[in-house]
Amino acid sequence: MTGIGDGYFAFDDYFTNVQMILTIQRLAIALGKPLQEQFVDSVNKNNSIAAWAEQGVSAAYVSGILGETDMTSFRGDEFCSKEQSIIWLVRLYDYL
Numbered sequence: 001m002t003g004i005g006d007g008y009f010a011f012d013d014y015f016t017n018v019q020m021i022l023t024i025q026r027l028a029i030a031l032g033k034p035l036q037e038q039f040v041d042s043v044n045k046n047n048s049i050a051a052w053a054e055q056g057v058s059a060a061y062v063s064g065i066l067g068e069t070d071m072t073s074f075r076g077d078e079f080c081s082k083e084q085s086i087i088w089l090v091r092l093y094d095y096l
Contacts, residue, residue, distance in 0.1 A: 018049055018076035020085050022056045024065060024092050033096050035059035049076035065091045 015023070028035050040058045049057050057076060060066050065088055066074065 014079040015085070016076060017074065017078055017080045017084070018053045018057060020080040020088065021060045021065065021076075022053060024088055025056045025059055028063075028092060028095070031096060035063040035065065035095070038062045048074070048078075060088075063095055065095065067091060 025035050035056075037055070037059055039055060040061055053076065057066075057074070061074075067087070
């Protein structure tokens with residue numbers, strides 16, 4: 001992990017949902033079982049996911065990390081709660 005840009009590592013800031021999902025995606029790669037790489041056209045229906053993050057969020061959706069989340073309700077730009085991050089990590093564990 002290299003921070004959020006310009007050499008700044010925001011260790012006191014909250015994670016957004018997109019940042020958490022991309023961290024989970026990188027963790028899956030590091031553990032030897034990458035998430036499924038399949039792009040879902042509807043992944044960014046509400047325009048809350050930056051273009052550079054769409055593929056990673058799509059992979060998490062296809063792999064079941066996001067569960068039954070309707071992609072129109074996924075808010076990538078909102079802060080990730082502790083509870084949500086735990087749910088996603090448990091789903092990653094099940095995926096592995």
